[in-house]
Amino acid sequence: MSPSIKELAREWLSIDCNPNTRSEILKLLENEKFEILEERLRRRISFGTAGLRGKMGAGFSLMNDLTIIQTSQGLANYISKAGGKSIVIGHDHRHNSKQFAEYTATAFILKGFRVYYVSNRGGGDIPTPFVPFAVDYFKSFGGIMITASHNPSADNGYKVYWKNGCQIIPPHDKRIQDEILLNTHPIEGAWNFEAAFDHAENASCIHYCMEEVFNLYLQRLTTQVITTKISPRIRFVYTPLHGVGLKIVTAACQKIGVDSLISVEEQSRPDPDFRTVEFPNPEEANALDMAIAKADAEGIDLLLANDPDADRFSAAVKDNGNWRQLTGNELGYLFAEYIISQIPREKYSSTYLLNSTVSSQMISSMAATLGVNYIDTLTGFKWIGNKAIDLEKSGYNVPFAFEEAIGFMFPLIHDKDGISALVLFLQMYDHWIKGGTSAVLKLEEGFKKYGYFKECNGYYRVPSLSSIETVFNKNIRRLRGNGNSGIDKPYPNKLGRFTISAWRDLTTGYDSSTSDHLPLLPVDRTTQMITAVLRSEDEDTVRLTVRSSGTEPKLKVYIEGCSNTEEKASQVSHEVWKLLESEWFKTETTGLVSSLSL
The missing domain is CATH 3.40.120.10 (Alpha-D-Glucose-1,6-Bisphosphate, subunit A, domain 3)
Known part of the structure; x- marks a missing residue:
C-alpha cells in the first residue's frame, strides 16, 4: 500500500538535515496543508x-x-x-x-x-x-x-x-x-x-x-575559433543578462582586438534574482530593452547577448533605423554560410552541417546546393553533440551545428557555446562590413539562392498532461488517410488546403519517407513528437513539428514555410499555425492556451 502523506512527511524529516527545508515541511504538516504536501512529497x-x-x-x-x-x-x-x-x-x-x-x-x-x-x-x-x-x-x-x-x-x-x-x-x-x-x-x-x-x-x-x-578555454578559443582580429571601428553593446558571461567575454574580445567592452551596467554582474528582466532569456520579449536603450544612447548599431549561463547567444542589428533581433534560425544560417565559405571546396564532401529536426531547413537547402553533407537530429544538443562525435570518428569534419533556440556548437566543445558564438559572430560581422554588406543583406542573398524560409514557432500551455495525450492520440492520430493504392495510412492526407507529403511519428515509430517506414531517428514512446511536410498547389512547402516538452507543461510547435518570397513564406507558416489550432489542437475543448496572437 502507498504510504500516507504523514508517513512521507516523517520520512522526509528523518533524512533532511537542512533546517530551512525541514521547517517548510514541518509547518505544512502542523497547518495540515496536506494538498501541498502531496504535491511536494508524493x-x-x-x-x-x-x-x-x-x-x-x-x-x-x-x-x-x-x-x-x-x-x-x-x-x-x-x-x-x-x-x-x-x-x-x-x-x-x-x-x-x-x-x-x-x-x-x-x-x-x-x-x-x-x-x-x-x-x-x-x-x-x-x-x-x-x-x-x-x-x-x-x-x-x-x-x-x-x-x-x-x-x-x-x-x-x-x-x-x-x-x-x-x-x-x-x-x-x-x-x-x-x-x-x-x-x-x-x-x-x-x-x-x-x-x-x-x-x-x-x-x-x-x-x-x-x-x-578559464585560461585553457581562452587558449583553445584563440586557436580553434578566432582566426582574425576585427577592426577597431566595430562597436557593440553586450549584456550577460545578470549572468556569468562578462569576464570570459571581455577576455575573449581582447583576443580579437576589442580593447574596451561596452556592457549594460545594470545587467553586468551575476544576480540570482535577475532584477531587470521578467525572464532572463534573450529570446523573451523585452529582455533586451535595456541593452537597446544603451546602444541607442551610445549611437551603436550592434547588440550581443548571452543567457545567464552563457551557453546561448543572441544578436540584434539596426536595419533601416529599426532594431531587428536575429532569430536562432537566421543566426544558424549566417554562421553556416560564413563557416562553409572559409572551407576549401574540395573538402565539402567530407564536411557535415547539423541541426535539430525542429530547426530551419535552410542550411539543408544550402548544403544540397553546394555539395556539403547535412543531417538533422532529435531536439537537444545531447543528440547533436553525439552525432557530431560519431561523424568525426568516421573521418568527417563537423565545423558547426545549431538549434533554433539560439544554441550554436563549434569545434571547441560538443555542446552549445554562447561564448564561441559571440566571438565568431564578431569576426563574421567584421567580414561583412569589409565586404560592404550586412547581416540582413546576407540573409536576403541566402533567401534568393536557397529559398525564403520563415518560421512561426511557439507553444501551447496545457492544463494537464492528459491534454497532451488527448491532442496526439484522439485528435491527430485518429486522422487516417488513403495512399495511391487505397490502403489506409496512419496519418491524414490533408491539413486545410495543404497535402501532407511526408509524416514521421517518433512516438509510434513510423516514417513515411523510408522504405521500411521505420524512422532513422530514435523512437521514444514516453514522449510525443510528430513531424510532417505539407505542400500546396502553388508549390509552397511547410515543415512542421509538434512535440511535448520534456521540462514544462507545454506542447511545442515549430513551423517553417518555404516559398519564392519572404511575405509568402511567412504567410503560409502562419496559416498552418491557425489550421493546427482548429483542426488538431481544438483549443476550445482541450483548454490549450497559445503563446501567439495571430
Whole structure:
C-alpha cells in the first residue's frame, strides 16, 4: 500500500538535515496543508536526459539539498559501476547553486572519486561551456553543471555530461534514475561537505581548477575559433543578462582586438534574482530593452547577448533605423554560410552541417546546393553533440551545428557555446562590413539562392498532461488517410488546403519517407513528437513539428514555410499555425492556451 502523506512527511524529516527545508515541511504538516504536501512529497523529481531542473523548495519533487544528495549518490554509483573514478563539477550564480555543487562534490568524494572542481574553495561562478570543456581536457568520466540556464530565478538544475563531453542520452538517464532510487538514504558524512572537502584536500583528490580552465578555454578559443582580429571601428553593446558571461567575454574580445567592452551596467554582474528582466532569456520579449536603450544612447548599431549561463547567444542589428533581433534560425544560417565559405571546396564532401529536426531547413537547402553533407537530429544538443562525435570518428569534419533556440556548437566543445558564438559572430560581422554588406543583406542573398524560409514557432500551455495525450492520440492520430493504392495510412492526407507529403511519428515509430517506414531517428514512446511536410498547389512547402516538452507543461510547435518570397513564406507558416489550432489542437475543448496572437 502507498504510504500516507504523514508517513512521507516523517520520512522526509528523518533524512533532511537542512533546517530551512525541514521547517517548510514541518509547518505544512502542523497547518495540515496536506494538498501541498502531496504535491511536494508524493512524486519524486525525475532524472532525465536533461538531468534535473525545477523549482527549489522542500520536498521530494523539488530541487533542494536532499534531492541533490540522493541524485549525486546514485549518479556516483552508476559511474563507478561503469568504471569511472573522476568527475568535473561546476556551478553558476543562482540561489543555492554553490551549496548544491558542494553537496554534489561531497557525494563523489565519499565514493572515492577524484573531483575536478571548476570553482575554488570560496566559490566561483562559471559559464556552462566550461564543464564539457573540462571533461574533455581532464579526460574525466563525466561532468555536472549546477544551473537552470535561462529559467526563472526560483528554479535550479543539475546537468550531466558523459565521458565524451556530451550531455547524457538514453539509456543512461533511466539507469541513473534506477540507481538514484537505490541510494535515497544519505550516507555517513553526506551532510558535512566541509569535512569532505578537508579530507579531499589532504588526500589530493580534489583539484580546484577554475582559473586553469578559464585560461585553457581562452587558449583553445584563440586557436580553434578566432582566426582574425576585427577592426577597431566595430562597436557593440553586450549584456550577460545578470549572468556569468562578462569576464570570459571581455577576455575573449581582447583576443580579437576589442580593447574596451561596452556592457549594460545594470545587467553586468551575476544576480540570482535577475532584477531587470521578467525572464532572463534573450529570446523573451523585452529582455533586451535595456541593452537597446544603451546602444541607442551610445549611437551603436550592434547588440550581443548571452543567457545567464552563457551557453546561448543572441544578436540584434539596426536595419533601416529599426532594431531587428536575429532569430536562432537566421543566426544558424549566417554562421553556416560564413563557416562553409572559409572551407576549401574540395573538402565539402567530407564536411557535415547539423541541426535539430525542429530547426530551419535552410542550411539543408544550402548544403544540397553546394555539395556539403547535412543531417538533422532529435531536439537537444545531447543528440547533436553525439552525432557530431560519431561523424568525426568516421573521418568527417563537423565545423558547426545549431538549434533554433539560439544554441550554436563549434569545434571547441560538443555542446552549445554562447561564448564561441559571440566571438565568431564578431569576426563574421567584421567580414561583412569589409565586404560592404550586412547581416540582413546576407540573409536576403541566402533567401534568393536557397529559398525564403520563415518560421512561426511557439507553444501551447496545457492544463494537464492528459491534454497532451488527448491532442496526439484522439485528435491527430485518429486522422487516417488513403495512399495511391487505397490502403489506409496512419496519418491524414490533408491539413486545410495543404497535402501532407511526408509524416514521421517518433512516438509510434513510423516514417513515411523510408522504405521500411521505420524512422532513422530514435523512437521514444514516453514522449510525443510528430513531424510532417505539407505542400500546396502553388508549390509552397511547410515543415512542421509538434512535440511535448520534456521540462514544462507545454506542447511545442515549430513551423517553417518555404516559398519564392519572404511575405509568402511567412504567410503560409502562419496559416498552418491557425489550421493546427482548429483542426488538431481544438483549443476550445482541450483548454490549450497559445503563446501567439495571430
